[in-house]
Amino acid sequence: MPYQYQFSDGTPFKHPLGKVVCVGRNYAEHAKELNNPIPATPILFIKPATAVTPFSETINLPHDLGECHYETELAILIGKKLTKAAVEDIDDAIAGYGLGLDLTLRAVQSKLKEKGHPWEIAKSFDGSCPLTSFVHPSELKDDSNIEFQLKIDGELRQHGKTSDMITAIKPLIAYISQHFTLMPGDVVLTGTPAGVGLLESGMKLEVGLESVLNVESEVL
Ligand code: ZN
Numbered sequence: 001m002p003y004q005y006q007f008s009d010g011t012p013f014k015h016p017l018g019k020v021v022c023v024g025r026n027y028a029e030h031a032k033e034l035n036n037p038i039p040a041t042p043i044l045f046i047k048p049a050t051a052v053t054p055f056s057e058t059i060n061l062p063h064d065l066g067e068c069h070y071e072t073e074l075a076i077l078i079g080k081k082l083t084k085a086a087v088e089d090i091d092d093a094i095a096g097y098g099l100g101l102d103l104t105l106r107a108v109q110s111k112l113k114e115k116g117h118p119w120e121i122a123k124s125f126d127g128s129c130p131l132t133s134f135v136h137p138s139e140l141k142d143d144s145n146i147e148f149q150l151k152i153d154g155e156l157r158q159h160g161k162t163s164d165m166i167t168a169i170k171p172l173i174a175y176i177s178q179h180f181t182l183m184p185g186d187v188v189l190t191g192t193p194a195g196v197g198l199l200e201s202g203m204k205l206e207v208g209l210e211s212v213l214n215v216e217s218e219v220l
Contacts, residue, residue, distance in 0.1 A: 003052040005077070005185070006133040007096060008213055013077070013134075015185030020047040020129050021176050022073075022102055026165050026191025033194050042167050042175055047102075047124045052187075055101065055130035055207065058220045061199060062125055066107030070199050071192035072150040072158045072207060075100040076169065077134045078186045082177040090170040093182075096134030099148055099207045099215070100189050103128040103199070131187065132207060132215045139212045143169075150195070151206040160193035 005013040024043035025031040031038050053059075061068050079095025102123065109122035137143060150158040162169060173188060182188070203219040 003054050003131060008133045008135050011136070013095065013185075015079075015183070017049045017052060018183050018186040019049060019180075020052060020100070020187045020189055021045075021180060021182070022047060022123070022189040023167070023172060023176075023191045026167055026172070027160070027193045028166060029164070029194035030192050030196065033196070038166060042172060044176060044179065045119055045123060046180070047129045047189075050126055051124050051129040053127045053130050055099070055132045055217050056215050058218050059101070059103075059130055059199070059205070060127050060220050061201060062105065062127070065105050067105070068199050069104045069106045069196050070150065070157075070205075071102040071104060071196050072148065072160065073100050073102055073189040073192050074146060074148055074160065074162060074169075074209070075131055075134070076173065076188040076190065078173075078182045078188065079184050081184065082173065082182040085174050085177040087170050087174045090173045093173065094137055094169075095184070096136060097140060097143075097146065097209065098132045098134040099209055099213065100129055100131045100187070102189055102192060103130070104196075129189070130217065132209075132213060135209065135212045140210060146210065148207065148209045151208075152203050154204075154206075157197065158193055158195035162190070164193065165191065
């Protein structure tokens with residue numbers, strides 16, 4: 001089934017799904033685990049709407065393309081058009097918070113990086129962005145430090161705290177809008193904390209956003 005926005009309380013969201021703007025290396029510990037330098041400005045790339053699939057259904061791994069890694073990321077649902085926005089403009093532009101996976105064909109990406117080529121075929125394939133439903137910003141106690149996690153087969157693999165981000169949420173969204181207009185219905189994936197790894201068929205995934213969202217899935 002194609003992805004449709006949903007809030008966990010059933011509230012409708014009238015805008016169609018747009019693009020997903022992603023940021024690379026936004027947590028120092030993750031940059032280190034892949035031996036990447038910490039960038040001076042955010043590294044941006046885009047997944048098209050066709051990459052998005054519901055997290056709550058099964059996750060289909062691409063076959064014969066080498067290792068596929070999970071990266072668990074806080075997802076921001078944009079609720080307002082933003083072009084060259086200032087940080088102060090972002091306050092009322094966040095319509096919801098959810099979780100997403102930035103699935104990455106790591107071997108394909110490594111080859112592209114070696115050649116200095118864009119990463120799209122490693123990161124933007126169909127199904128490369130499983131997304132959960134969203135919660136309203138008011139459901140979170142403190143949006144300056146949001147915590148989220150990924151468990152695989154019951155074991156904690158990733159634990160993110162937005163206070164560890166190199167570029168925080170609002171400056172990140174403002175920065176993105178200097179380069180690409182964000183539309184209501186676009187999603188921003190805010191980077192992965194450390195702990196990325198291989199996804200394999202049969203794994204049971206469980207992602208949690210504080211106490212407000214908990215979603216399970218299985219890898220096919
Ligand atoms: Zn990522």
